[in-house]
Amino acid sequence: MVIEMILAAFLGCYVVSSLILFKFPMLLHKKKDVKFVCRHISHRGGAGENYENTISAFRHAVEVGTDMLELDCQLTLDGQVVVSHDSILDVRTESKGAISEYKYEELPLIREQVPIDFMPGTTFSGKSDDRRFPLLEETFQLFPNLPINIDIKTNNNELISKVSNLVKKYNREHITVWGNMKDEVTQKCYKENPNMCLLFSAQRVCLMLLQLYTGLLPFMPLKETHLEVFMPVQMMRIYSKNFGEKWWYSVIAKIANTLLIRRSLFEHLSKRGIQTYLWVMNSEEDFRSAFEAGATGVMTDYPTKLRAFLDSNPQYTQDHKLS
Known part of the structure; x- marks a missing residue:
């Protein structure tokens, strides 16, 4: 009986303490000093409006008024850090093989028509050279003061080291x-x-949910x-054709969405100075869902569309401030 009372008291204290600290995390943790x-x-500079991961895409996104560029990095044969999502050239160029097999000056141009990954069946074909x-x-060099989100696409120590050195060189940690x-x-x-802002890996997201x-x-x-996650029900909607008509996929997506996309979680992280970005959102419905869920920001292939949405809905830039 005494042991049961002790265990009950311990459990009660644990639950109450957890609830208090979840609401007021700064009682225990120092808030992160993120500068933006x-x-x-x-996303990739705006893959739906320009050739992805190109300077023209980045310039356009900046002209529209983006807060951040998201891009991907690979390493060439001669050790140059190049901006590219794919490690192989087959997907978006007429050449074959890995980027790591080519010197930078040997890399081909991107195809005139390229797929938009998060808009299945849609391609981008532009007039830009x-x-x-x-x-x-x-x-x-071109965007010295703009926050940039870098996805290190290859598990390569040299790539990681060179990206870090470039960040230090241009004083943008x-x-x-x-x-x-x-x-x-x-x-x-x-x-x-450790001085650069860091993304949650998929493993760390799962651990955080546990x-x-x-x-x-x-x-x-x-x-x-920074927590960057997708909205499971949205991904299910986008790629539904790939899953067929099996009903349990939809059920799993809804359960995952309920567990992951929680305003209370995003608010807790916000109070600790951690920003949450939802990706890749390409419609007004998606934008609204993300901000209503408490996301700090939205990652999109269509920067013009997102800018118009934010300009028309200023409440999402005023009410969702970091605590």
Whole structure:
């Protein structure tokens, strides 16, 4: 009986403490000092409005008024850090093989028509002559004060080191976010340069959710500064044809959405100085859903469309401020 009373008292204290710290995390944790807040993030510079990951795409996004550029990095044969999502050339050029097998000057131009990954069946075909792969350094030079989100696409120590060195060279540790879905890559990024803003890996997202639903999250330190996640029901809607008509896929997506897309979670992270971005959102319905869920910002292939939405709905730039 005494043991049961002790256990009940301990459990009660644990639950109450967890609830209090979930609501007021700064009682235990120091708020992260992130130097920027982004509502409008251009995915690959805006893959629906320009050739993705090109200087013309980045320029257009900046002209529209984006808060952040999202881009991807690879390493060429001669050790140049090039901006490209794919490690192989087959998908978006007429050449074959890996980028790592070519010197930078040998890289081909992007095809005139390229697929938009998050708009299945849709391609971009533009009039721009800028279809080359830019260097990351060139991007830093052209946009020195703009926050940039870097996805390290390959588990390559040299790539991670060179990206870090370029960030240091251009004095942009305070406005650069990096990482990858793979935890091994993200851990290497953090070890290489802990002063840069860091993304949650997929593994760390799963761990965070486990901690959330066991009440441990309010007690746990978090080294990451940015949570980038997709909305499962939205992804199910986009790629429904790939899954066929099996009803349980929809059920799984709805359950995952309920567990992950929680305003209370995003608000807790916000109070700890961690920003949440939802990707890749390309319609007004998606934009509204993301901001209503409490996301700090939205990542889109259509920067003009998102800018028009934010201009027409100023409440999403006023009410969703970091605590």
